[in-house]
Amino acid sequence: MQHAIEWVHVAISKAYQVIEEIQFLMSFHDKSSALNQLNATAHLNAVQTHPWVYAILQRAQKIHDYSNGLFDCSIAPILVDYGFLPAHHAHENRVFLRASQQDMILLPDHKILFKQPLCLDLGGIAKGFAVDLAIHCLRQQGITNAVINAGGDLRVMGNIEEPIYIRNPVQPQQVQYLGRLSEGAMATSGSYFATKNHHHQQVSHLIHPLTQQSMITEKSFTVIAPQAWLADALTKVLVLSQNTHHECFKRFGAQGLITEKFESE
Template sequence: MSFHDRSSELSRINALAAGATMSVSPWTWQVLTLAQELHAVTGGRFECGVGARLVRWGMLPDHGHVTPDSGSMTDLVLLANHGVQALRPVCLDLGGLAKGFAVDKAVEALTASGIMRGVVNAGGDLRVLGDAPQPIHVRDGSERRQPRYLGELAGGAMATSASYPAGQANPTGMDGVLVNPFSQRPIHGDTRYTVLAPTCAVADGLTKALAVEGHLAPDCLARYSALALVA
């Protein structure tokens, strides 16, 4: 699911011609399925089809997949037996979802090994396994070095995404810029968007949708038993 790897399944999807199909692994299929679901539930605020924009901004490598009409998440059709079809060329970036999914898979591996309690922390994406409450923090937007205590979390996940002031889109050299899928512009403002949810993949994806307008519809949050915080 790496955009950076030319041979990844995601890169192969992004290289598909209009109407072409391919098969993907079950895990990639699960992430794409959740991506389309979140796109629909959030009214398009969660959108993986921003890869072309990030390539043009120099935030992602150019593998030659960017076209003037690169489509959105809705231009990818999920077929039976883990097949996918591009209705038109797409340039998807799964960076807003795949790390949370990886955290969930790590928790599944712990559970399968008989581990009853633990924490998987992937930096911005965290999940607590078991009923022992763990303190959770998020960096304060007004003072980057001072984490803000949010409370305790047990048997659930949290994810945080951040926007940055204009002219400072990528200060760490590691995190990608947040994109407003409607305006196709960067989301600026020294703000942290945090979502707590039962799974990390859902929390991860909803932070990107939350960043678009600073809020999510109550029915969207209720659907996933999620809470949102903007700070």
């Protein structure tokens, strides 16, 4: 029994190490991260990056293409301007005129090249990616049933059913039972926890990449998908399209749900 407990603790510890490694590689807040190394120099020369960074950028590019640009990690300069992200020295005095993820080129050998200066933020996909890698790590350690809840991103593995709840978007302290999730992932996004005043105007972290406008909404947006990175990314497509039947959901085997305020019981 003691051996089994120790084995589980070792597996959990390794899964946490994977999540920490993703944070180290992909954090916009860490000026020395692999992501910020790309932001600083990939428009000058092709940069060979970590395989995980390359893998997440491949996924991000796929969602960008299939969403017709609704999902775009190059909106970081707007988030910097609003104060949601730090203004690193590498991003100062940079011109990002009409830049988008289309200006990112994925080359062989995990190399990335930007056609022009870009400033990428992986906050819309990295958490889900970290959850998926942690689940993969647990599976490699022999764990067959697990739940990882990373604050808005949920992944369930094995023969278990996890009850899932969604917040009331106008009173987020209230929750409502949605159902049970097994062998899948769920992510929810909204502006209720991330708004601030910018030049006497209320703004949120939800940015429409085609108009560069911030979105304030009294709705929440939930996606259920096979993997957490996918659910994470597709919430942004759902927020911006306001369309639960967007072609991305069918293509990736996902479901979207838009929630308006509900009465507390």
